[in-house]
Amino acid sequence: MKVQNKTIVVTGGGSGMGRELVLALLLKEVKVVALDINETGLEETAKLAGQKSASLTTHVIDITDKSAVEERAVKLIAENGYIDGLINNAGIIQPFVRVNDLSYDLIDRVMNVNFYGTLYLIKSLLPHLLTRPEAHIINISSMGGFLPVPGQTIYGASKAAVKLLTEGLYAELTGTTVKVSVVFPGGVNTNILSNSGLEMPKPQEGKAKARKILSATEAAQMMIAGIEKDKYRIIVGKDARIMDILYRLNPKSAATMITKQMSKILSH
Structure with missing residues (x-):
């Protein structure tokens, strides 16, 4: 779908990759509806949009609240006249600990934001999207979501659920006017850690400098390019592309490789 002159909802639009998606879409003459739980973050996004902010509306919402999402979806359609696209970007990670040491409260929080928040937006907007x-x-x-990462097992499970939800939707919506894409970002420089209420364990000296992390701006541009090509899978970043290939060729070896990389973090 070419995004120009479309109206697109972006969750997590108050920071990080969500903010960069909002700003990049505005430059493409998109009418953007940005959702986030952080009002201050949304205000900053609107400020950064500058003159383009006339094409931006912001809405503070907790996407884990199903009733609030359903009510807001009705209002968004009424206020904008129509919605053409939904980018489910909002997400959080878990503390860098093993499942055995993770509380059920934290597990529920990750699943509620990453999976159920995504599902609530889809269920609330899909009937309307099918009319476009x-x-x-x-x-x-x-x-x-496709490669196990020790210390982020529940986060990975939530993203694997998003993967299969998306692929199932693609199959169910084949033959309709609604396209479906799943995005697999690798390492992207965002503030997901602070948004998740976490601090990143310090990497080994020298390794942090050697590892090139994709900027959120670059990631957003890659995603939009994939959307405009109606790609089924949008893989963002060299690391994600390499691990996608390795995992499909030899899942056990790929998992072992990641386990070795994460071992020092989990030993603390």
Whole structure:
């Protein structure tokens, strides 16, 4: 779907990759509806949009509240006249600990934001999207959604659920006007850690400098390019592309490789 002159909802639009998606879409003459739980973050996004902010509306919402999402979806359609696209970007990670040391409260929080928040938006907007001449649902999974990462197992499970939800939707919506894409970002420089209420364990000296992390701006541009090509899978970043290939060729070896990389973090 070509995004120009479309109206697209972006969750997590108050920071990180969500903010960069909002700003990049505005430059493409998109009418953007940005959702986030952080009002201050949304205000900053609107400020950064500058003159383009006339094409931006912001809404504070907790996407884990099903009733609030359903009510807001009705209002968004009424206020905008129509919605053409939904980018489910909002997400959080878990503390860098093993499942055995993770509380059920934290497990529920990750699943509620990453999976159920995504599902609530889809269920609330899909009936309307099916009435549009063309529409697109984009769900952001993760490299951790197809590759096990020790210390992020529940996060990975939530993103794997998003992956299969998206692929199932693609199959169910084949032959309709609604396109569906799943996005697999690798390492992207965002503030997901602070948004998740976490601090990143310090990497080994020298390794942090050697590892090139994709900027959120670059990641957003890659995603939009994939959307406009109606790609089924949008893999963002060299690391995600390499691990996607390795995991399909030899899942056990790929998992062992990641386990070795994470071992020092989990030993603390």
